[in-house]
Amino acid sequence: VTYGKLPPLNPDDLKLPPPPPSAADKVRSEDAISLSEVWEEIKAKTKEMILGSSVSGLVSVMRGINLLVAGCMIALAIAQIIESDSAFKVMADALSVIYTIFFALLLVGYELRTQGIDAMLRDSFGFMYSPWGRCLFLSMISIFPFGMVGIYGVLVTLFGFSNAYFNYYVIMKHPSFTRGIPDYVPPDATPAANTTANSVV
Numbered sequence: 001v002t003y004g005k006l007p008p009l010n011p012d013d014l015k016l017p018p019p020p021p022s023a024a025d026k027v028r029s030e031d032a033i034s035l036s037e038v039w040e041e042i043k044a045k046t047k048e049m050i051l052g053s054s055v056s057g058l059v060s061v062m063r064g065i066n067l068l069v070a071g072c073m074i075a076l077a078i079a080q081i082i083e084s085d086s087a088f089k090v091m092a093d094a095l096s097v098i099y100t101i102f103f104a105l106l107l108v109g110y111e112l113r114t115q116g117i118d119a120m121l122r123d124s125f126g127f128m129y130s131p132w133g134r135c136l137f138l139s140m141i142s143i144f145p146f147g148m149v150g151i152y153g154v155l156v157t158l159f160g161f162s163n164a165y166f167n168y169y170v171i172m173k174h175p176s177f178t179r180g181i182p183d184y185v186p187p188d189a190t191p192a193a194n195t196t197a198n199s200v201v
Helices: 035-051 055-083 087-111 115-124 131-147 151-173 191-200
Strands: none
Touching (some): 087 115
């Protein structure tokens, strides 16, 4: 036995092993899913989810999103004033800030309305009770934050536009909304409240 010597190197041993067989050549392009098909599938699933939801659940979701949009608008308006570095810029932004806060509070009043606020809104802002009017109102107030606080204003504007379309779609497509937005019913006038009151008496 001879030690200290290595066997001669075989050049074939340095070659990489052959790659595993690939099925790429067997894939047919006509079987691929296009982006339009994916988008249609997303729309169909979203429509099915919305139309299958209860009206109380949808109203709660719409109210929550509307209040979130209004809160973001008010926060952006306040941040815009705080970030202003001169009195001239504050005066230049004052009109847009006032409009933004006013319409945001109007949206909050619409969602958290009492009987008196509901009567006032129907007299002065009756367009908010129609699908088109509500969509246009939500779209219009979403424009105000566009130039505020950089990219955050743009994001709130896009979120507001999406919310406006969502409100319009739900009111127009969901069977429970075909008669329009229901009138305000005070808590003491509901059948459950009357039944409880009669049982107590």
